[in-house]
Amino acid sequence: MNFARRVAVALPVVVAALVWTAGGVAAAETAPETAGSGSALFAEHCSSCHGAAGEGFRSLYPPLSRSRVLADEPEVLPCIIRHGLRGEIVVDGRVFNQIMPGNPRLSAGDIARIISHMQALWGDENRVIEVETWLEDCK
Amino acid sequence: MFKLSLLSPCRGVCLPLALLFSLVLFGCDNRGVDDFPVLGEVTRDFSFVNQDNEVVTPAVFQDKVYVTDFFFTTCPSICPIMTRQMTRVYEAVKDEPGVLLLSHTIDPEHDTVEVLKNYADGIGIETAKWHMVTGPQDEIFAMAKHYMLAAMKHEEAPGGYLHSGSFVLVDRERQIRGYYDGTDSEAVDRLIEDLALFREP
Numbered sequence: 452m453n454f455a456r457r458v459a460v461a462l463p464v465v466v467a468a469l470v471w472t473a474g475g476v477a478a479a480e481t482a483p484e485t486a487g488s489g490s491a492l493f494a495e496h497c498s499s500c501h502g503a504a505g506e507g508f509r510s511l512y513p514p515l516s517r518s519r520v521l522a523d524e525p526e527v528l529p530c531i532i533r534h535g536l537r538g539e540i541v542v543d544g545r546v547f548n549q550i551m552p553g554n555p556r557l558s559a560g561d562i563a564r565i566i567s568h569m570q571a572l573w574g575d576e577n578r579v580i581e582v583e584t585w586l587e588d589c590k
Numbered sequence: 591m592f593k594l595s596l597l598s599p600c601r602g603v604c605l606p607l608a609l610l611f612s613l614v615l616f617g618c619d620n621r622g623v624d625d626f627p628v629l630g631e632v633t634r635d636f637s638f639v640n641q642d643n644e645v646v647t648p649a650v651f652q653d654k655v656y657v658t659d660f661f662f663t664t665c666p667s668i669c670p671i672m673t674r675q676m677t678r679v680y681e682a683v684k685d686e687p688g689v690l691l692l693s694h695t696i697d698p699e700h701d702t703v704e705v706l707k708n709y710a711d712g713i714g715i716e717t718a719k720w721h722m723v724t725g726p727q728d729e730i731f732a733m734a735k736h737y738m739l740a741a742m743k744h745e746e747a748p749g750g751y752l753h754s755g756s757f758v759l760v761d762r763e764r765q766i767r768g769y770y771d772g773t774d775s776e777a778v779d780r781l782i783e784d785l786a787l788f789r790e791p
Contacts (some may be wrong), residue, residue: 500670508674511712543591549712550705552664 489568492561496532496554505573511549513542521574528569529562529582530589559583623761623787630766633772634736638694638723641706644721646692648764655788657781658758659772660734660741662697663709667748668755672772676757677713682782688762688789691720694733696741696751698724707710737766757781760789 486493494503500512507514520527535553539546557565563582570576619760638646657679661669676691695701701709703743706722734741739754759768759781768784771777 496666499667508670509677509713511673511709547712549666549707552666554666582743 489564517543626767631765638725640721641710658692677780
């Protein structure tokens with residue numbers, strides 16, 4: 452089989468693979484939220500304050516998308532999500548000083564899925580998450 | 591003669607169509623306050639305290655149009671969305687002296703003057719334009735009921751309270767002229783448009 456013929460045979464396969472891959476990526480990006488998934492839990496418990504894109508709101512709700520905690524201190528997140536936070540914090544160079552209510556009904560698994568979702572969007576998705584261990588260290 | 595000859599073929603059809611087209615094109619722009627039914631009257635007196643520790647009574651809203659709602663600062667569900675939307679209203683009317691905003695906390699035990707001040711500062715608002723008030727809880731619940739809005743304690747509800755997410759438009763005569771879903775940006779767009787009609791004396 453000469454080169455041109457091999458290309459002619461292979462081309463539809465390559466194109467089909469590219470289309471399938473692109474479709475797969477598009478499908479992943481637009482997939483509907485599954486109940487209990489990290490994105491669904493984030494939408495239910497986090498986005499009304501922090502925004503659907505983690506953008507925050509003025510000096511009231513800090514932007515998660517620009518927080519260094521995801522990359523630098525993820526171990527503090529489970530305690531914040533479950534028990535809330537009060538007092539002054541600095542995020543992206545801005546001071547925030549509001550009361551974040553806790554989410555005591557979220558299980559360790561739920562919290563792990565929320566953190567994984569945030570890590571995938573704005574942090575380090577390869578970071579190992581040890582929610583149950585970190586929850587034991589809550590002060 | 592020339593005009594008549596042009597018009598005559600569709601006379602009887604074109605004119606009504608042109609009138610109909612004009613109504614469709616300009617009809618919406620001709621809305622006035624009279625097109626808004628009176629949905630209720632605010633006759634109940636109140637005396638609350640705002641984020642600057644100032645007493646807020648109906649006198650503050652004398653000859654003013656105002657938008658009011660009920661929320662609490664630690665609400666984990668609809669209040670943050672309502673606050674975002676009310677901030678849009680605030681930005682739209684902040685230079686309009688005839689329009690004020692009034693938000694009542696339904697959790698006065700937690701939402702003290704200091705907490706409300708901190709919350710208002712977080713948004714970055716002027717107290718004289720947007721009053722965030724606290725007071726006796728039974729008075730605040732009664733005021734919500736007077737505006738025909740729900741507000742009550744509920745153990746199973748997120749944050750411990752059930753409450754309406756509506757914004758209420760009250761005119762200069764203390765008449766309720768509209769209810770708008772404070773969690774829906776399109777409904778709040780309509781509120782901002784309607785306020786432009788009511789703010790003129």
